[in-house]
Amino acid sequence: MKFSKTVGSTYFKLEQLTQDAPIDVFSCSIAEYDEYLQKDAMRSWNDHIALTWLLRERSTGRIASYMSLIADAIKLSVSEKELHDLNYPFKTIPAIKIAKLAVSHEFRGKYQGIGSFMISSARTIARKCNNYYCACRFLTVDADIEHNEGVRTFYEKNGFITNTELSNKNRKTISMRKDLYR
Numbered sequence: 578m579k580f581s582k583t584v585g586s587t588y589f590k591l592e593q594l595t596q597d598a599p600i601d602v603f604s605c606s607i608a609e610y611d612e613y614l615q616k617d618a619m620r621s622w623n624d625h626i627a628l629t630w631l632l633r634e635r636s637t638g639r640i641a642s643y644m645s646l647i648a649d650a651i652k653l654s655v656s657e658k659e660l661h662d663l664n665y666p667f668k669t670i671p672a673i674k675i676a677k678l679a680v681s682h683e684f685r686g687k688y689q690g691i692g693s694f695m696i697s698s699a700r701t702i703a704r705k706c707n708n709y710y711c712a713c714r715f716l717t718v719d720a721d722i723e724h725n726e727g728v729r730t731f732y733e734k735n736g737f738i739t740n741t742e743l744s745n746k747n748r749k750t751i752s753m754r755k756d757l758y759r
């Protein structure tokens with residue numbers, strides 16, 4: 578089934594991970610991502626290192642997906658800045674990074690589009706941040722091609738492009754950005 582915005586708001590809710598939000602079993606089939614949610618996400622929230630959002634199925638309370646967001650800044654080359662009409666003398670542009678994103682294996686089997694829904698939710702959160710609190714122009718991600726070879730395609734389909742200035746020589750991750758206003 579296609580995961581639309583209506584499905585997202587009717588049958589699911591997006592909530593912040595806090596001490597009051599229990600985490601049940603979560604499996605996205607990459608152990609590192611499962612363990613992060615179980616062991617590290619809460620500590621990172623306490624230490625103000627990462628804020629995690631959970632997508633819960635309303636009827637069961639089960640977690641369909643999670644993402645962790647953090648403040649970021651990216652360096653862009655002159656031509657990269659031109660691409661976004663950013664005519665500024667400095668290289669570094671503010672951003673919000675999707676530090677972790679995973680969709681549960683079980684829910685991936687039921688719905689297509691949960692990952693994309695999470696990206697769109699991250700965009701909404703980042704734009705709210707711009708409207709009320711603090712400026713950021715891009716959503717960023719270090720696409721983890723070590724654990725998921727095709728993940729770059731997933732981000733490209735969701736409007737991300739590769740950061741050439743920040744290209745990572747070890748190639749375990751690919752630094753990517755999505756303009757929040759284009």
Ligand SMILES: CC(C)(COP(=O)(O)OP(=O)(O)OC[C@H]1O[C@@H](n2cnc3c(N)ncnc32)[C@H](O)[C@@H]1OP(=O)(O)O)[C@@H](O)C(=O)NCCC(=O)NCCS
Nearest residue numbers: 678679680689690691692693720721725727728730731734
């Ligand atoms: C990567 C992940 C978040 C994508 O979530 P998802 O719900 O499967 O993605 P969507 O259904 O929204 O996919 C959107 C599009 O991307 C494509 N896509 C998703 N994962 C892909 C992959 N690994 N390789 C190639 N294409 C992929 C889908 O086919 C779909 O294409 P379409 O619009 O043409 O049909 C999910 O597979 C996951 O949790 N993986 C394990 C953890 C992980 O790798 N996280 C990312 C770390 S940076």
